[in-house]
Amino acid sequence: MVLSALLTNYSTYLMLAYLVYAFYQPEILSESPLSRALPYFKLGIVLFLLKKWFWDQPRPEKNVTMRVDEQNEFRTKGNLLDAEGRLIEAGWSRKPIKHFSPEKIGGLFFGFKSLNALRIKKFEYYSFLAGPKLVQIIPANIGYGASLFVNVFDFETKRAEKFGDKMLPMLESKHFPRLAGNPFECQTASYEFKKGDFHLQVHQSEDKQIKAHKTTFDLRISNIIAAQLTCERDLTQDDHFEAYQSDDNPQYFYYNLKSYDNRWTGVFTYRGNQTQFGPRQGIGACDYGRGVLPYKTSWIWGSAFGKLRDGRVFGLNLGGGIGVESRSVEDYFKLDGKIHKLNPITIPYRPGDKVDTVPLNTNPDLKAETSVAQIDFKPLGFNEVSENLLVIVSSIKYVYGTFSGYVIDEKNHKTSFEEILGMIEWGQFKW
Secondary structure, three states: OHHHHHOOOHHHHHHHHHHHHHHOOOHHHHOOHHHHHHHHHHHHHHHHHHHHHHHOOOOOOOOOOOOHHHOOEOOOOEEOEOOOOOEOOOEEEOOOOEEOOHHHOOOOEOOEHHHHHHOEEEEEEEEEEEOOEEEEEEEEEOOOOEEEEEEEEEOOOOEEEEEEEEEOOOOOHHHOOOOOOOHHHOOOEEEEEEEOOEEEEEEEEEEOOOOEEEEEEEEEEOOOEEEEEEEEEEOOOOOEEEEEEOOOOOOOEEEEEEEEEEEEEEEEEEOOEEEEEEEEEEEEEEEEEEEEOOOEEEEEEEEEEEEOOOOOEEEEEEEEOOOOEOOOOOOEEEEOOEEEEOOOEOOOOOOOOOOOOEEEEEOHHHOOOOOEEEEEEEEEEEEEEEEEOOOOEEEEEEEEEEEEEEEEOOOOOEEEEEEEEEEEEEEEEEO
């Protein structure tokens, strides 16, 4: 099964052809007048394959043709993976009605499950507003390494600042962050990232009394950031759960939860300025991802949240670009605790484009009248988190800005909003 998946990549065919050629050369070929050019031909093939595997990167392109009524919303409970670790069904849901068992992930290296940890990716993303600042806390465990990034963008000064560090399990196992296997169903877990000036402690558990999944943070970065915060994900509200096959190999999948209208409590101090949130006062979002991704992975994601004029909390999500076999598009808004899917929205913009406003509208080719959006995104600032280790390469580009416009839900109700704060993210990885 693994071998058949590898052979779907045409560069693998080229490598096999080259190996056959390199180790089996007929005598008549060695006597040919062209034999002097053969070393250069070999070198050309090697350089082509190196470029194909280590430099070329697909651009994240989202699906803008799959209408809401064509997307598969899960309606019945069941397992996410079958006995061989393959995704049973692609689609989305408002609640975690598909049970995710990390131990069911199949043997990814020639059937050996003992090496799965090297391929399973675990991501967590938390963001909240501290006055005019958007704060992002991003711990990740990709098996053979871990990282912690914290970004702060000030919408008043348009200043972005980033902090980050990484670690290897064989060198720093004591404080290597072992993220929960199944946070989607409120698994109780604790983990720590401690290195140099970075110290993050996280504890997650379900509070059945208030029907919320609580995540507490103790974060310190030198004398720049200090935070003691609690994020509450309201379990009575809708959230967006999505499962899709991430590669031609059916054992490659990704399961994701994005939640808006989270409530934050605690204290956040940044460069001496303190923001204090009363009980369940602050607003924010969280994003959990678990799965097996191909060596080259890319995505595009837009996220924004804030309050409407009437005081209600509004969340907006635009996303796509990863799934090979996907039955959903992550375009939706959340209002009054309910998810409203939107027909796909085009994002005609790349980091570095010199424009004042970007139109983010429902694909006009769909000719939809409901579940549509007309949004103006105003870029205000840029940030990038990247590293290049040749074989392992990551690049995440953020463009921060404001979102203004309107959305129309499935029942033709129109909701207008102005200058909701957020960002658009482009991720490209080789891992």
